[in-house]
Amino acid sequence: MYTNVAVRSVTLLLTCTLLSDAADWCYNRSSSDTCDDWGDHYPKCKGKSQSPINIDTHSTKVNRSLDNFMFEGYDEILSDVQMVNNGHTVQVLLNGKNLSVNGGGLDGEYIADQFHLHWGNRTAPGSEHQLNHAQLPMELHIVHHKASYGDLNDSLSKPDGLAVLGFWIDVGKQNTNFDQIVDKLHTIPNKEERANISNFKMADLLPSNCELQNYYRYHGSLTTPTCNEVVIWTMFETKIHLSQQQINTFSTAVMAEGDINLINIFRSVQPLNSRTVQHSQAQSLLLKKTIALLSYTHTHTHARTHARTHARTSYANKRTSL
Ligand SMILES: *[C@@H]1O[C@H](CO)[C@@H](O)[C@H](O)[C@H]1NC(C)=O
Ligand SMILES: *[C@@H]1O[C@H](CO)[C@@H](O)[C@H](O)[C@H]1NC(C)=O
Ligand SMILES: *[C@@H]1O[C@H](CO)[C@@H](O)[C@H](O)[C@H]1NC(C)=O
Numbered sequence: 001m002y003t004n005v006a007v008r009s010v011t012l013l014l015t016c017t018l019l020s021d022a023a024d025w026c027y028n029r030s031s032s033d034t035c036d037d038w039g040d041h042y043p044k045c046k047g048k049s050q051s052p053i054n055i056d057t058h059s060t061k062v063n064r065s066l067d068n069f070m071f072e073g074y075d076e077i078l079s080d081v082q083m084v085n086n087g088h089t090v091q092v093l094l095n096g097k098n099l100s101v102n103g104g105g106l107d108g109e110y111i112a113d114q115f116h117l118h119w120g121n122r123t124a125p126g127s128e129h130q131l132n133h134a135q136l137p138m139e140l141h142i143v144h145h146k147a148s149y150g151d152l153n154d155s156l157s158k159p160d161g162l163a164v165l166g167f168w169i170d171v172g173k174q175n176t177n178f179d180q181i182v183d184k185l186h187t188i189p190n191k192e193e194r195a196n197i198s199n200f201k202m203a204d205l206l207p208s209n210c211e212l213q214n215y216y217r218y219h220g221s222l223t224t225p226t227c228n229e230v231v232i233w234t235m236f237e238t239k240i241h242l243s244q245q246q247i248n249t250f251s252t253a254v255m256a257e258g259d260i261n262l263i264n265i266f267r268s269v270q271p272l273n274s275r276t277v278q279h280s281q282a283q284s285l286l287l288k289k290t291i292a293l294l295s296y297t298h299t300h301t302h303a304r305t306h307a308r309t310h311a312r313t314s315y316a317n318k319r320t321s322l
């Protein structure tokens with residue numbers, strides 16, 4: 001038994017990522033689980049700027065600095081990308097693949113490290129962030145660290161060290177771009193098992209570029225211990241869609257330790273406290289307003305507005321790397 005523990009902590013150190021820690025932690029996945037309060041062992045989890053949160057869309061504030069994201073490498077075909085069952089989630093390792101983002105109101109470039117998912121069970125949803133107090137079936141998080149800080153670990157101690165791009169996943173038609181990931185879940189049922197995924201583009205897993213202009217922004221934390229308050233959170237308004245069957249595969253194929261299905265892997269929503277959630281002002285919204293202006297104003301204003309619209313459009317056209 002002691003040997004087991006020792007071996008496990010060595011493995012955890014070797015695969016040390018955002019979601020692993022030498023001491024383990026758990027979610028209350030069902031009524032039979034009683035996990036210690038994270039704050040008992042990880043003091044940062046008791047902080048005042050924790051994640052996830054409920055996003056009340058009616059109390060968000062528009063921030064005009066929240067411009068479009070520019071995605072680098074998201075359109076490249078990736079091969080031999082490792083997908084790991086780490087016992088808390090399924091994580092796809094993107095480090096070394098040269099994927100990054102800038103724009104989106106971020107100060108500088110942020111490099112992608114991994115993405116992972118949160119889910120519920122066959123009957124209950126499992127997103128982390130709530131939308132007007134409702135959970136969605138799943139949530140995808142793409143974790144990036146700030147390039148100028150060095151690596152992921154270096155960034156974990158800086159208030160703006162990480163940028164996580166979050167996507168709600170709702171029920172829809174079968175999404176063939178997720179077929180490979182979903183199918184390979186069956187090959188990594190146990191903790192520490194790995195599969196390779198190939199011939200996919202990050203961009204194909206996400207809504208189209210022009211649907212990524214609307215997003216929510218707030219400052220928060222990792223949603224797992226050690227709960228560092230270092231994350232610039234982005235939750236995109238446009239959702240990813242998977243079929244019910246694809247969604248169900250996560251909670252039925254993947255196991256935690258001890259042959260227990262990995263289900264209900266989400267942290268409960270945390271108090272907003274003094275924070276405000278901001279919202280980008282979409283291009284399409286600007287365009288609509290401009291058109292309204294055009295039809296009601298004089299030629300003088302007309303010309304000025306038109307020039308502005310034109311400038312915005314060419315700006316938008318430059319940002320087509322995704
Ligand atoms: C698990 O549930 C117990 C009892 O309700 C609670 O005290 C504890 O904080 C919960 N743990 C987590 C990690 O949510
Ligand atoms: C990432 O970029 C570096 C520097 O430009 C290059 O040497 C490396 O081969 C690239 N890696 C991949 C996987 O494209
Ligand atoms: C608006 O967003 C920018 C870019 O992220 C940020 O620097 C600024 O503080 C935000 N404005 C407010 C009022 O929070």
Ligand SMILES: *[C@@H]1O[C@H](CO)[C@@H](O)[C@H](O)[C@H]1NC(C)=O
Nearest residue numbers: 029030031121122123124264
């Ligand atoms: C799913 O999880 C919810 C919330 O914990 C629970 O009430 C429900 O019984 C679970 N359903 C199944 C099929 O396990």
Ligand SMILES: *[C@@H]1O[C@H](CO)[C@@H](O)[C@H](O)[C@H]1NC(C)=O
Nearest residue numbers: 016152153154155156157158
């Ligand atoms: C991670 O960073 C912390 C402080 O920034 C440092 O003490 C620690 O040694 C680093 N760990 C690794 C594995 O690099």
Ligand SMILES: *[C@@H]1O[C@H](CO)[C@@H](O)[C@H](O)[C@H]1NC(C)=O
Nearest residue numbers: 079080081082194195196197
């Ligand atoms: C995944 O790819 C790596 C490197 O290309 C290889 O060493 C490993 O055996 C592959 N794993 C599986 C499960 O195919």
